[in-house]
Amino acid sequence: MSFLATLRVALAALRVNKLRSALTMLGIIIGVGAVITMVAVGAGAQARVEDQIKSLGSNLIIVLSGNFTLGGARMGSGTQLTITEDDAYALQREVAGVQAAAPALRGSGQVVFGNSNWATQIQGTTPEFLEARQWEVVSGKGFDPSHVDAAAKVVLLGQTVAKSLFGEADPVGETVRIRRVPHVVIGLLDRKGQSMIGQDQDDLVLIPITTARKRVLGGQQVKSRNVNSITVRARDGADMLQTEQEMRDLLRQRHKLSANQEDDFFLRNLSEVLAAQEASSKVLAYLLAAIASVSLVVGGIGIMNIMLVSVTERTREIGLRMAVGARGRDILTQFLVEAVTLALIGGFVGIVIGGAAAVAVGHFAGWRTEVSVASVLLAVGFSGAIGVFFGFYPARKAARLAPIEALRHE
């Protein structure tokens, strides 16, 4: 008996019991749908993180103040600033792998233009910052070293700040007051979007670090040369590990740490942080997919159950088929094809529903989701395998019936 003929016989049998066939598929539909959605959510999270790595640059290293030891007592990290502006300049000068190192001094305050005002982050830095972050100026121009030397009262606006103070108008050339100190807007920064922790990266203003220290942020920071962080970009093609090591050695030397003392700073390679985050979101999504696949197994058991019922119900039919010449393997393939067809149709419907659910999740929850070809192929393969696995026992049971007993079955 040809395979096509077997397939037709199986489809006809499934059509006879439409409702039952549909209900039997439901388990597989739900299982495949859930797996497809979960994998799409996981892949979406992964893609989002990859995009962020791309936007940050994979060779960005942030230097932060670390543990500060005062008279033998270790203070918490960041309680006191241990890194300085000069550390940044030293890194820029002395570490070969460093392309740009920019110190940053941060505070917050009101920025006022006319009647509008906006509370934002104020960051004092150097021209190298834009290079380190690969941040373009879309209107006007960036800082130059003379601004820093002269503690010039100039400012670069982030998109969010510009929008809330100026709307769509070009702010370049206007004067804004930052903590009541007037600054001329010399440039508008490009849009960066959200950071990986959901912060609006465009909600800030950049001013020269000298201006920040002397005129705007003030306080005790005026006296010291300390900074909150140093943003470092390694050269393309530079060995990241080696560059990090050289940076660490230089900072330890500058901070006069003896061999048995811990670092008083942190080096954060952002792509590592992101990679860890990516890994954990991936693990979570695949864990959910694994849980969802349990329902695939339950669906498979549903198929097995119905196939067993069907074999019992159709024992006389099997006997008749054998009487007119069906061999054991014809009966085996017929029931196996029935089970696999149930599972595959369930799988296809599940893929459609799972895909739609992924799109819906993306639309309503605002998560990024990506239905991958691999997950679709996997779902098809898996449901086919479930059909074979759970259909085999009932099919073999049917095939092993003795013709006369099957025919006489009540």
Next chain:
Amino acid sequence: MALIETQDLAKVYHLGETDVHALAGVSVAIDDGEFVAVMGPSGSGKSTFMNVVGCLDVPTSGAYRFAGEDVAGLSADALAGLRNRSIGFVFQQFNLLPRTSAAANVELPLLYGGVPAHERRERALAKLAQVGLAERAGHHPAQLSGGQQQRVAIARALVNDPKLILADEPTGALDSATSLEVMALLQELNRSGITIVVVTHEPDIAAFASRLIAFRDGRIVSDTRNAPADAAAALARRRAEAAGVPA
């Protein structure tokens, strides 16, 4: 030449403590082209005999040769092939597949004989025409009368042009007029050369056979020649009477 040849066939069923001897030593030879009626009281072993002859069941002991071939040596698949090519079955309860058209039912043996789809349909329609049901090819069993269903079953038995048709009480579920139709059809097939064995407990039906074999307690108790009555003529007579007698 003997188409069917059995030697001391026995079939024993073990039911708890007791043994049931459904067949207790049956030796018989049936030639090509015969029309045999198997008779006997209920439980005398007629069906068991038919099942062994039809290669649906295997005897406990004894030998069976079909067309000269020893059936005992054949595998299950080989037996399926033998049934498919050489033997047609007609059952008391018709055994048609429900919710399946008459044509598809008739095609069933061809499906397992590996005949291509267009040829299957062609041959099925030809056999349905032969049993007078050309117009009912698309009907499901539930849309057909008992007599029509049995004719579909006969068409199915015929479709592979078998040597032998085995009919176990084919008229058991039919009224007397429809029974005559079925017997007339079987006689016609027998005239075309097909060997026919019919089980019946009605003497009226057995009268259409050319040989009568009677069973009792699993044994053949008589085996006689018979001048067969003509079923087609009996049917015509009956129809004429029905038309002549006012309702």
